[in-house]
Amino acid sequence: INDVVVNVTQMSxxxxxxxxxxxxxxxxxxxxxxxxxxxxxxxxxxxxxxxxTKTSANTNSTEFVFTLDQEKxxxxxxxxxxxxxxxxxxxxxxxxxxxxxxxxDIPVIVRLNLSxxxxxxxxxxxxxxxxxxxxxxxxNQAGERVPVSSIVTTSLRESSAxxxxxxxxxxxxxxxxxxxxxxxxxxxxxxxxxxxxxEVVLPAGIAYSFGGETEDxxxxxxxxxxxxxxxxxxxxxxxxxxxxxxRHTAYVLSILPFSLIGILYGLAITGSALxxxxxxxxxxxxxxxxxxxxxxxxxxxxxRRREPNKPxxxxxxxxxxxxxRPILLTSITTVAGMAPLLTTDEIWIPLATAxxxxxxxxxxxxxxxxxxxxxxxxxVVRSKF
Numbered sequence: 001i002n003d004v005v006v007n008v009t010q011m012s013x014x015x016x017x018x019x020x021x022x023x024x025x026x027x028x029x030x031x032x033x034x035x036x037x038x039x040x041x042x043x044x045x046x047x048x049x050x051x052x053t054k055t056s057a058n059t060n061s062t063e064f065v066f067t068l069d070q071e072k073x074x075x076x077x078x079x080x081x082x083x084x085x086x087x088x089x090x091x092x093x094x095x096x097x098x099x100x101x102x103x104x105d106i107p108v109i110v111r112l113n114l115s116x117x118x119x120x121x122x123x124x125x126x127x128x129x130x131x132x133x134x135x136x137x138x139x140n141q142a143g144e145r146v147p148v149s150s151i152v153t154t155s156l157r158e159s160s161a162x163x164x165x166x167x168x169x170x171x172x173x174x175x176x177x178x179x180x181x182x183x184x185x186x187x188x189x190x191x192x193x194x195x196x197x198x199e200v201v202l203p204a205g206i207a208y209s210f211g212g213e214t215e216d217x218x219x220x221x222x223x224x225x226x227x228x229x230x231x232x233x234x235x236x237x238x239x240x241x242x243x244x245x246x247r248h249t250a251y252v253l254s255i256l257p258f259s260l261i262g263i264l265y266g267l268a269i270t271g272s273a274l275x276x277x278x279x280x281x282x283x284x285x286x287x288x289x290x291x292x293x294x295x296x297x298x299x300x301x302x303x304r305r306r307e308p309n310k311p312x313x314x315x316x317x318x319x320x321x322x323x324x325r326p327i328l329l330t331s332i333t334t335v336a337g338m339a340p341l342l343t344t345d346e347i348w349i350p351l352a353t354a355x356x357x358x359x360x361x362x363x364x365x366x367x368x369x370x371x372x373x374x375x376x377x378x379x380v381v382r383s384k385f
Contacts, residue, residue: 049182262361
C-alpha cells in the first residue's frame with residue numbers, strides 16, 4: 001500500500017493527552033510558520049529518545065492559484081464574480097434543478113466534461129489538467145469569447161486544509177512521541193537550550209511555547225495544588241470547630257509536611273517518578289494522616305477535662321498508650337488495602353507508593369512528634385457543654 005504512514009504506540013490507561021512532546025509556533029506569516037515548523041521538527045528528531053516527529057503542516061496539500069488581472073478583465077467586460085462562478089461550475093458543477101421524490105429532493109448537478117473523453121462517468125468528468133482549465137472560454141456581455149489564460153496568471157503553492165488559531169494568533173504545532181528510554185522533561189529542556197542559545201534559529205516574528213505532556217502536567221499540578229490549598233483550608237475550619245483552639249489545629253496539620261518526606265523516600269526506593277498519580281496520592285494522604293493526630297490530641301484534651309490537675313506528662317503518656325493500638329490497626333489496614341495496587345498497571349504504582357510510604361512514615365512521626373510538642377506547649381482546654 002503506497003503513501004501510508006504506520007505509527008505504533010502503546011495504549012495508555014489514563015485520559016488521552018495527545019503527543020508527549022508538542023511545540024506551538026505562533027506568528028502572522030504562514031510561510032514563516034511552516035519554515036519554522038520544519039526547522040524545529042528536524043532539531044527535535046535529532047534528539048535521542050524522540051520518535052514519530054511531525055508537524056501540523058504535514059496535512060497541507062498543493063493547489064493551483066489563478067491570479068486575476070482585474071484591469072484587463074474589466075476592460076474585456078468580464079467581472080471577477082462571473083469568472084469565479086464559471087470556473088467553479090466547470091470543476092465542481094452547479095445545481096440546475098431538483099427531482100422531487102416521495103422521500104426527499106435529489107439535486108441535479110451540471111458541470112463541464114473536462115476529461116476530453118466522449119463517454120465518461122459523472123464522477124470522473126472533472127479529472128483534467130491545468131491547461132484545459134486555462135483554455136476554457138468566457139463569454140462577455142458582447143458575446144465575445146475570452147480564454148481564461150489571457151486574464152489570469154497560474155501558480156502552484158502550498159495549500160492549508162485548515163489554519164489553526166490560538167489566542168487570535170496563527171499557530172502550527174510540532175509534535176513527537178518518545179521511545180521507552182526517552183524522558184519528556186530532558187528532551188524539552190535540551191530543545192529549549194538549543195532554541196535559546198541560537199543553535200536553532202527561527203524566522204523573525206515567530207514565538208514558541210511547549211505543550212503536550214509538559215503543558216498538561218503543569219496544568220494538572222496547578223489544579224492539584226489549588227485542591228490541596230482548598231482541602232487544608234477546609235480542614236483548618238473543621239479542626240478549629242472541633243478543638244476550639246488554633247494551637248491544637250496547628251499541631252494536627254504539622255504532620256502533613258512530614259508525610260511528604262515519606263512519599264519521596266518511597267518513590268526513591270521503588271524507582272517511581274514524582275508524577276501526577278504520586279501527587280494525587282499526597283492530596284489523598286493529607287486527609288488520612290491527620291486522623292491519627294486528631295485521635296491523640298482529642299484523647300489528651302478529654303483527659304485534661306476530666307482531671308484538670310493531672311500532670312501534663314501523665315496525660316500525654318496515658319493518652320498515647322490508649323490510642324496506640326487503634327492508630328496502628330487503622331494504619332496497617334489502610335497500607336494493606338493499598339498493597340494490591342502495586343501489582344497492577346504502572347500508572348497506579350506511584351499512587352499506591354505515595355499513600356503506603358507516606359502513611360507509614362507519618363504514623364511514626366505522629367507517635368513521636370505530637371506527644372512531644374503537646375507536653376511542651378499544651379495550651380488551654382476549654383470545657384464543652
